[in-house]
Amino acid sequence: MSDLGLTEEQIQRYSRHILLAEVGGEGQQELLASSALVVGAGGLGSPALLYLAAAGVGRLGVADGGIVELSNLQRQIIHGTSDVGRNKVLSAEAAITEINPDCQVEVFHERLITKNISQVIRGYDVVLDGSDNFPTRFLVNDCCWFEKIPLVSAAVLRFEGQLMTVLPGEGNPCYRCFIPEPPPPGLVPSCQEAGVLGAVVGVIGTLQAVEALKILLGIGTIMSHHLVVYDAIQCQFARLKRAPDPACPLCGATRTITELVEYDFTCTTDMERGENGEGITSGA
Amino acid sequence: MSITVRAGAALKSLLGGSQEVQIDGTTIGEVVERLTIRERLCDDTGKLRRHFNIHVNDGEDIRLLQGLDTPVRDGDTVTILSAIAGGADVARKLWLTFSQELVDKPLIWEVAQKFQVVTNIRQASVSKDVGIVGLELSGEEDEVRRAIDFFLQAGVSVEPVERDVME
Numbered sequence: 001m002s003d004l005g006l007t008e009e010q011i012q013r014y015s016r017h018i019l020l021a022e023v024g025g026e027g028q029q030e031l032l033a034s035s036a037l038v039v040g041a042g043g044l045g046s047p048a049l050l051y052l053a054a055a056g057v058g059r060l061g062v063a064d065g066g067i068v069e070l071s072n073l074q075r076q077i078i079h080g081t082s083d084v085g086r087n088k089v090l091s092a093e094a095a096i097t098e099i100n101p102d103c104q105v106e107v108f109h110e111r112l113i114t115k116n117i118s119q120v121i122r123g124y125d126v127v128l129d130g131s132d133n134f135p136t137r138f139l140v141n142d143c144c145w146f147e148k149i150p151l152v153s154a155a156v157l158r159f160e161g162q163l164m165t166v167l168p169g170e171g172n173p174c175y176r177c178f179i180p181e182p183p184p185p186g187l188v189p190s191c192q193e194a195g196v197l198g199a200v201v202g203v204i205g206t207l208q209a210v211e212a213l214k215i216l217l218g219i220g221t222i223m224s225h226h227l228v229v230y231d232a233i234q235c236q237f238a239r240l241k242r243a244p245d246p247a248c249p250l251c252g253a254t255r256t257i258t259e260l261v262e263y264d265f266t267c268t269t270d271m272e273r274g275e276n277g278e279g280i281t282s283g284a
Numbered sequence: 285m286s287i288t289v290r291a292g293a294a295l296k297s298l299l300g301g302s303q304e305v306q307i308d309g310t311t312i313g314e315v316v317e318r319l320t321i322r323e324r325l326c327d328d329t330g331k332l333r334r335h336f337n338i339h340v341n342d343g344e345d346i347r348l349l350q351g352l353d354t355p356v357r358d359g360d361t362v363t364i365l366s367a368i369a370g371g372a373d374v375a376r377k378l379w380l381t382f383s384q385e386l387v388d389k390p391l392i393w394e395v396a397q398k399f400q401v402v403t404n405i406r407q408a409s410v411s412k413d414v415g416i417v418g419l420e421l422s423g424e425e426d427e428v429r430r431a432i433d434f435f436l437q438a439g440v441s442v443e444p445v446e447r448d449v450m451e
């Protein structure tokens with residue numbers, strides 16, 4: 001051990017972090033002592049997990065109930081061809097361990113529901129949501145809000161990416177301030193695999209990792225009062241202001257949501273496969 | 285100079301398939317009126333539907349400003365967004381039940397004409413008293429939602445198809 005509290009090997013491994021004034025040996029130690037949960041080991045979760053692992057986040061949780069499919073590989077870069085058919089969480093765990101043995105991985109091969117989510121989320125320093133459906137997004141937002149855990153939420157559709165960070169506590173807008181309820185009943189959006197340029201998901205998933213690392217290090221401007229919209233076609237980033245909505249059902253003055261609520265999870269992919277939801281799947 | 289209006293990826297059909305249009309106006313309400321998208325953006329009481337967010341330049345959602353009265357000026361960019369969650373076009377499988385007075389009306393045809401959705405009848409049992417149709421509707425989420433609203437308003441009973449039933 002050096003006086004940085006890092007082994008020789010760690011000093012080499014993280015030297016490019018240590019050289020940054022904003023990180024340094026101390027920041028690196030903080031990362032090694034910190035934890036992050038990634039919901040969805042799909043298109044967004046893949047780059048996020050890879051960078052968090054490489055950065056030396058000491059404990060990484062991966063929650064995904066899905067199995068690697070060939071059509072995932074165009075964007076879900078944590079998985080490889082030989083992983084097809086394997087549980088996504090196990091495939092992700094193997095990739096993370098290969099990149100950085102400093103990372104302790106916790107896998108949750110299950111769909112997050114009201115019954116299990118608090119147990120899964122509790123104790124993490126930051127949560128990254130890369131799920132591909134509204135019911136999970138609302139559940140993750142509400143749970144992080146109740147558990148007071150920062151959340152980096154992102155989504156991609158076609159060539160557009162959206163990203164926001166939700167910091168717990170008064171004065172910070174939550175995900176429901178942006179959209180208070182899932183779209184009207186009976187019409188919960190499908191988790192159908194859809195057209196998306198893989199690299200666009202990579203940009204946004206990587207941004208999520210950057211936000212999470214900034215939160216863990218306590219540096220920089222967090223997107224807690226902005227929505228970042230990335231338009232890949234025009235190569236434009238917009239940073240739109242967000243503020244708490246006084247009418248928000250979760251964080252507003254007249255809040256109506258005081259415990260976790262579950263929304264119907266109907267999904268075209270499920271219907272076509274004729275099986276129960278694989279839950280958190282592709283992350284776009 | 286004029287106002288640039290941009291629509292998010294989930295709302296491609298809002299601006300007639302374009303991602304960006306130019307229009308004149310002094311308030312958001314006026315812009316919305318001129319683009320003839322009020323019906324899509326607002327509910328029957330004239331309030332902006334909650335799943336849309338409108339921003340002028342990099343500002344806050346207009347709901348937290350002056351709503352549809354929020355002023356705009358030449359050179360401003362108005363961004364109309366809805367939350368996305370991954371996935372793109374949706375396909376919904378539904379059971380439609382047409383009562384006796386509706387059974388001879390061409391409502392499915394009307395839906396296909398009025399909204400940008402693809403209708404695909406997967407199963408049907410129609411007599412002179414009642415019609416039960418297993419229908420698949422696909423298209424942009426918002427269009428599919430409007431199509432279903434249309435059925436409901438016409439008095440058709442709409443139920444989601446349970447898994448496995450039609451495949």
Ligand SMILES: [Zn+2]
Binds near residue numbers: 174175178244249
């Ligand atoms: Zn809120």
